[in-house]
Amino acid sequence: MWRQRRSLAKGLLLAILGLAISCKTSDDAKAVATQMTAAAKDLSDYYAALSSLVGEHAKLERLQQATMGVPYDKQDLAQLQDVQAALKKRSDAAGDLADLAKAFTGLSGSKAPADVSDSASNLGTALASIPQLPGASDAQPVLQNAGKILTQFAQEGDERKMAKSIDPTMAALSQMFSQEKSTYDSIDRTYIGLAQGIALDMVTHNQVDPGSLMEPALKPFDLAGRVPTEQLSPGLADYAREQIKAKAEINIAAHAKASDSMENALKELSKRTHQLATDGKMPERGFPRLSDVESWVKQIL
Numbered sequence: 129m130w131r132q133r134r135s136l137a138k139g140l141l142l143a144i145l146g147l148a149i150s151c152k153t154s155d156d157a158k159a160v161a162t163q164m165t166a167a168a169k170d171l172s173d174y175y176a177a178l179s180s181l182v183g184e185h186a187k188l189e190r191l192q193q194a195t196m197g198v199p200y201d202k203q204d205l206a207q208l209q210d211v212q213a214a215l216k217k218r219s220d221a222a223g224d225l226a227d228l229a230k231a232f233t234g235l236s237g238s239k240a241p242a243d244v245s246d247s248a249s250n251l252g253t254a255l256a257s258i259p260q261l262p263g264a265s266d267a268q269p270v271l272q273n274a275g276k277i278l279t280q281f282a283q284e285g286d287e288r289k290m291a292k293s294i295d296p297t298m299a300a301l302s303q304m305f306s307q308e309k310s311t312y313d314s315i316d317r318t319y320i321g322l323a324q325g326i327a328l329d330m331v332t333h334n335q336v337d338p339g340s341l342m343e344p345a346l347k348p349f350d351l352a353g354r355v356p357t358e359q360l361s362p363g364l365a366d367y368a369r370e371q372i373k374a375k376a377e378i379n380i381a382a383h384a385k386a387s388d389s390m391e392n393a394l395k396e397l398s399k400r401t402h403q404l405a406t407d408g409k410m411p412e413r414g415f416p417r418l419s420d421v422e423s424w425v426k427q428i429l
Contacts, residue, residue: 156410161232163415167393168226170418175219177428182212185319214259221254252278261311274300295405302394316383324376331368338364386424
């Protein structure tokens, strides 16, 4: 009788330990998926903001012709449209990754395997259709291969197998971002540089309202400034130029911080996904909030 009780107790202990290990693995998978959801959302917003910048750049090309007589090249505008569309594709794919990661957090739920399957298929299709950016390294083969692996494992209801299928996707997205990062930075710098050139020319030709420069002095008294003459005073014009140049530097630095933060986050997330896929566990819980990315996106959109 005593031996039977000991045997039952031992069996119960093993069952509890097995459940604990299973829950630990599930907790690790949920942690990775939660971190992936947040990072993918920020990545989608980042690409959307960058796409918006390219659209604004195209408008500046036309404005430059209207205000300064600089002719624009139709081929350049067509290329800007292609770049904008390519960035929009990247934003959509990152949004699909966020949907997949969100579905992955509840893999044990009754509808979760179907949700994961649908999300994985959507992401696989999105990855396969991402076009190359002009002047950037070709990341298409890696992305397409990752998309095929996702689609292949889309029916799996096992979190370890799904982690293995998501692993190459995270690696591919991280690799693409690193390869294209200099292009992203160039897009931002070119846009800011063009806007700055037009703004400085408008100051020279007295086409700028300097009211915002006087606002700090008048705001406490609910007053608005006006310039009594048709021409800006030299001092006010110089102040406007300083403001334009200073803001240009701030904007470029803000994007540089955002792209650095996004790149580092993707690398870290790729490492953690790979760890879960290979070891079946991921002990790291803390994940930095991408405040630099979110601040820059808010500034643009």
